[in-house]
Amino acid sequence: MEAFTTHTGTAVPLRRSNVDTDQIIPAVWLKQVSRTGFEKGLFAAWREDPSFVLNNPVYQGASILLAGPDFGTGSSREHAVWALQQYGFRVVIAARFGDIFRNNSTKMGLLPVVLEAKTVEELQAAVEADPSVRITVDLVERQVRLGEGAWAFDIDDYTRWRLIEGLDDIGLTLRHADDITAYENGRQPWLPTTV
Amino acid sequence: MGRTLAEKVWEQHVVRRAEGEPDLLFIDLHLIHEVTSPQAFDGLRMADRKVRRPDLTIATEDHNVPTVLGPISDPVSRTQVETLRKNAAEFGVRLHPMGDAGQGVVHIIGPQFGLTQPGMTIVCGDSHTSTHGAFGAIAFGIGTSEVEHVLATQTLPAYRPKTMAIEVKGALPYGVTAKDLILAIIAKIGTGGGQGHIVEYRGEAIRNLSMEGRMTVCNMSIEAGARAGLIAPDETTFAYLKGRPHAPTGADWDQALAYWQTLRTDDDAVFDKVVEIDAATLTPFVTWGTNPGQGAPLGSAVPAPEEFADPTERAAAERALEYMGLTAGTPLSEVAVDTVFVGSCTNGRLEDLRAAADILRGRTVKTRTLIVPGSMLVKLEAEKEGLHEVFKAAGAEWREAGCSMCLGMNPDTLAPGERSASTSNRNFEGRQGKGGRTHLVSPQVAAATAVTGKLTAPADLANQ
Numbered sequence: 001m002e003a004f005t006t007h008t009g010t011a012v013p014l015r016r017s018n019v020d021t022d023q024i025i026p027a028v029w030l031k032q033v034s035r036t037g038f039e040k041g042l043f044a045a046w047r048e049d050p051s052f053v054l055n056n057p058v059y060q061g062a063s064i065l066l067a068g069p070d071f072g073t074g075s076s077r078e079h080a081v082w083a084l085q086q087y088g089f090r091v092v093i094a095a096r097f098g099d100i101f102r103n104n105s106t107k108m109g110l111l112p113v114v115l116e117a118k119t120v121e122e123l124q125a126a127v128e129a130d131p132s133v134r135i136t137v138d139l140v141e142r143q144v145r146l147g148e149g150a151w152a153f154d155i156d157d158y159t160r161w162r163l164i165e166g167l168d169d170i171g172l173t174l175r176h177a178d179d180i181t182a183y184e185n186g187r188q189p190w191l192p193t194t195v
Numbered sequence: 196m197g198r199t200l201a202e203k204v205w206e207q208h209v210v211r212r213a214e215g216e217p218d219l220l221f222i223d224l225h226l227i228h229e230v231t232s233p234q235a236f237d238g239l240r241m242a243d244r245k246v247r248r249p250d251l252t253i254a255t256e257d258h259n260v261p262t263v264l265g266p267i268s269d270p271v272s273r274t275q276v277e278t279l280r281k282n283a284a285e286f287g288v289r290l291h292p293m294g295d296a297g298q299g300v301v302h303i304i305g306p307q308f309g310l311t312q313p314g315m316t317i318v319c320g321d322s323h324t325s326t327h328g329a330f331g332a333i334a335f336g337i338g339t340s341e342v343e344h345v346l347a348t349q350t351l352p353a354y355r356p357k358t359m360a361i362e363v364k365g366a367l368p369y370g371v372t373a374k375d376l377i378l379a380i381i382a383k384i385g386t387g388g389g390q391g392h393i394v395e396y397r398g399e400a401i402r403n404l405s406m407e408g409r410m411t412v413c414n415m416s417i418e419a420g421a422r423a424g425l426i427a428p429d430e431t432t433f434a435y436l437k438g439r440p441h442a443p444t445g446a447d448w449d450q451a452l453a454y455w456q457t458l459r460t461d462d463d464a465v466f467d468k469v470v471e472i473d474a475a476t477l478t479p480f481v482t483w484g485t486n487p488g489q490g491a492p493l494g495s496a497v498p499a500p501e502e503f504a505d506p507t508e509r510a511a512a513e514r515a516l517e518y519m520g521l522t523a524g525t526p527l528s529e530v531a532v533d534t535v536f537v538g539s540c541t542n543g544r545l546e547d548l549r550a551a552a553d554i555l556r557g558r559t560v561k562t563r564t565l566i567v568p569g570s571m572l573v574k575l576e577a578e579k580e581g582l583h584e585v586f587k588a589a590g591a592e593w594r595e596a597g598c599s600m601c602l603g604m605n606p607d608t609l610a611p612g613e614r615s616a617s618t619s620n621r622n623f624e625g626r627q628g629k630g631g632r633t634h635l636v637s638p639q640v641a642a643a644t645a646v647t648g649k650l651t652a653p654a655d656l657a658n659q
Contacts, residue, residue: 015510016510016514017508017511018486020621021561023453023623024605026235027602027604027626028603028604030231031269031271031272031604032275033234033237033274033278034233035233035285045251061329061587065324068507071476073321073386074621076320076321076322076336076338077338078231078234078340094629098420099389099422100335100337100422101354103337104338104341107338107340114328117507121228158215169344170343170347173219173344173347174348176219179210180219180348180349181219181513183221184349188451188454189447190447192223192224192312192313192441193250193441194250194289194310
């Protein structure tokens with residue numbers, strides 16, 4: 001996983017609520033067996049509309065997505081995270097996220113930042129007024145900054161530490177392999193197996 | 196203070212707990228399918244890791260498979276399925292491939308084999324894993340990174356979600372189904388209503404549901420934002436499990452049963468959130484928009500965006516009506532559909548097929564109608580009862596098992612602008628094929644709609 005400490009970049013305002021993962025990456029893209037090439041499928045259906053915000057050249061190169069509430073609902077497809085990252089996003093800011101999407105993001109190093117809906121709208125308006133403004137997302141200080149403004153966001157200590165260090169979860173868990181073995185030895189014998 | 200069912204099951208599975216860290220949770224059953232697993236197996240190979248517990252892992256082919264006999268013609272889909280076969284063979288995981296008697300939609304086959312049991316933790320790289328909560332298990336969908344984590348360690352690091360009770364008071368009126376109930380619940384609490392929570396469905400109407408109905412309700416927990424939904428096990432659960440291939444037997448059954456009977460929320464336990472629903476007021480329910488929360492009674496009209504006080508909801512409604520090609524004020528019962536789909540992990544079980552057959556018996560469909568059993572066993576059982584003859588006589592298509600038209604990954608799709616009445620779980624834009632328009636309905640409404648060509652409640656079919 002790519003480590004994340006602080007990131008400064010331009011942003012795209014996506015003024016839609018309930019952007020489900022089927023919109024982020026339509027199912028037809030999920031047939032790939034590799035982990036790469038998903039940027040082409042990002043918002044594939046919406047990008048066919050020339051007026052869709054990602055098609056606006058003023059937002060080219062943006063690395064922060066300012067999304068509406070309930071971003072990433074629906075399907076568990078981690079491909080949605082891969083598509084956003086491979087397109088160039090490092091951060092998604094929204095008032096609420098789908099639980100599985102949020103979890104998948106933190107496994108991959110895409111930072112999901114929860115701010116109040118009112119604040120997200122202010123940031124969207126600021127970016128719409130001047131698409132060149134740069135927003136800083138500081139995971140160390142747990143703060144989003146734009147010009148003179150600064151907004152704190154919550155993230156649990158453990159996830160923050162993992163992201164800052166860029167640590168692989170499996171490696172961390174395997175440090176406790178003895179605990180897993182001890183647990184396995186105490187499981188009820190009548191629990192089912194697939195064999 | 197007492198504990199909720201979800202807290203009891205969670206505590207039972209904590210391998211390791213440390214201050215300031217998520218719990219390390221043991222996973223009793225890991226379900227695999229072709230779409231969300233290839234990159235996870237690749238990860239194992241790159242790190243030279245094995246599957247820790249192949250004996251707690253099972254795989255099936257469902258999302259990509261065609262529902263007509265024959266090979267997969269799409270080379271990309273075929274590669275994905277072949278990749279699963281190679282991975283299952285290399286890592287020693289039991290697989291039910293296309294054509295196998297045990298093949299089917301991943302959330303249909305777990306319960307069918309008796310692998311889904313009360314008090315377990317169950318995961319799968321699929322958000323509808325919540326289905327298995329119907330047995331009193333904590334079951335939730337995970338992404339591919341977590342699939343790899345479970346393959347390698349049989350555990351997941353996770354914070355325990357908050358708890359939420361949905362109390363369904365009273366009894367469902369005649370003709371109102373589990374699907375209508377869950378659609379009404381989602382419309383009430385919204386697509387984000389359950390975020391961060393495990394939902395426990397409770398109350399008389401829930402107790403009265405069959406296991407199939409309970410699975411339909413728990414299946415759509417994720418559409419209300421809850422990663423998991425569960426129902427306390429009871430005599431209905433135990434009767435369903437008894438005699439299934441992987442259910443315990445003899446003295447093991449007695450021991451398991453004694454444990455399962457403790458799996459209920461204590462009377463003095465406190466939920467973080469409580470929602471109440473009055474079952475007696477419910478009627479057949481359908482969606483009109485592009486998220487599962489945009490639903491209304493079938494007897495009502497397409498809502499006007501101005502009816503929504505919240506500006507975000509109003510904007511979403513406007514956009515949804517445009518996508519769906521609907522005009523505010525149109526009675527939902529006048530909305531004409533092109534295709535009817537009965538199937539999926541939400542409504543692809545035998546009880547669902549029986550309900551559709553009861554309505555189609557002696558009638559003729561006016562629309563393209565796909566009836567897709569959720570598993571090969573469901574197909575076999577339905578054919579033993581002659582249901583396939585009923586469907587064929589009515590002019591519907593009787594298919595092989597798979598996810599089919601739920602998600603637009605296999606040949607069963609809608610054409611752009613085409614409209615469906617579908618027993619699946621998601622009405623997202625393009626979910627059933629690019630430009631397709633989906634109305635979520637119960638199997639009963641789906642069948643009645645096939646007969647008239649418009650969204651129809653079975654009660655309104657009386658004279659047809």
